[in-house]
Amino acid sequence: MNDFLSTYGFLMVTMVQAGLLGLSLYFPFQAGQLSLASPGFYALGGYTAAIMLTNPAFGALRDSLGNGMFVLTWVVAAVLAGLLGLIVGVPALRLRGIYLALATIAFVEILRVVSLNLTITGGAVGIFGVPQPFGFADRWQYILLFGPLLLLVLLFTRQLERSRVGRAFRAIREDELAADAMGVNPTHYKVTAFVIGAVLAGVVGAMSAPLLSSWNARQGTFDASIAILAFVLIGGNRSMWGPVVGGALLTAVPELLRGLADWRLVINGLVLVVASLYLPRGIVGALQKLGKARPPQRPAALPEVKG
Structure with a gap:
């Protein structure tokens, strides 16, 4: 078992991590928005955790909180990503389709260039020596962080889709003009979906910085947007x-x-x-369609005519 985990454990963690990043993009999709901004918020969360866990300015706080410092980085990353998502989302989500995609790609590139030119982010070199949480000695142990987060996000998504907000998302995705005519505020719900995705991506980034032990501008790029x-x-x-x-x-x-x-x-x-x-x-979608397909029904036999 140990050999299996040492060989494939990191792959298992990155598979769960990829699923979480995909879900961060799924929320805007629910509201019919083609957003590619998740890598930007992911990078922001990673930088937040890396700075708080390595910068001498936070040394006293790290000493007093211990492992609680890692939890604090997740909360701070979520708040910062949510606020930035709100600031970016209000003007950007007035765009649609490919124009929104281009705007969010520009957002990711702006964050990447800014991080390359700031001293606190380590510039082009980045931040190294990010400590490991909770005494983790092997990277497969991060499944204990990403796994429960994935379950929580799936439960949240399930409840969201069944709620009034989820129904509003679907209405906007199917026909924004009709949804607006029915009293659904498209801008409000699109920004809500965008911010939810931003918060999730920020938290995943904050968890990923210790996993990689370092963080740099390569974590949030256009290539990452296309991959997600x-x-x-x-x-x-x-x-x-x-x-x-x-x-x-x-x-x-x-x-x-x-x-x-x-x-x-x-x-x-x-x-x-x-x-x-x-x-x-x-x-x-293909599996769901296959599961709903019914086998062909044999025609009923005609009744015999008695002479």
């Missing part, structure tokens, strides 16, 4: 299980095929192409 978008589209953007399945699959395939050298990248690309062409609603 692929998690949602390949897994399915109409079900909360879609980002989880897509994130786990697209994270695991390249690693499991590592023995094939450069061919693993070709196979990974083929998976993306095939899924895009033949699974327009994602893997989970």
Whole structure:
């Protein structure tokens, strides 16, 4: 068991991490918004944790709180990501479709450039030596953090989808003008979805900084935006299980095929192409459609006519 965990434990953690990041993008999708901002909030959360856990200015607070300092970084990252999400979301979410996608890509790039030029973030080098929480000695132990967070987020998402807010999200996604005519405030609910996704991405970033032991500007890039978008589209953007399945699959395939050298990248690309062409609603959407399909009914026999 120890050999299995030492070999595949980090992969398991990154699969769960990818699912959480996919869910952070899933919330804006629920409200019909093509947002690619999650890597920016993820990077913000990671920098928040890395700075609070390594900067001498927080030394006294770290000494007094002990392991509670790690929990505090999650809370601070959530608050900062939520506030920034609100500030960015109010003007940006007046845009639609590809224009919103471009605006959120610009947001990610702005944060990356700013982090490259600040002293507190370590500039281009980044921040190293981020301590491990709760005495963790192996990276597979982070499943004890990311696993419960994933369960909590799934439970929250399930309740949200069944609530009035979730119904408003779906109404806006299907027809924003009709939803507005029915008394649903599109701007309010779109910003709400955006902020929820931002908070989740910020918390995941704060948990990920100790996992990686370092943090730099490469954590929040345009490439990361496309990767997280692929998690949602390949897994399915109409079900909360879609980002989880897509994130786990697209994270695991390249690693499991590592023995094939450069061919693993070709196979990974083929998976993306095939899924895009033949699974327009994602893997989970295809499975749901298959499960709802009924077997053909045999026609009833005609009654015999007695002469």
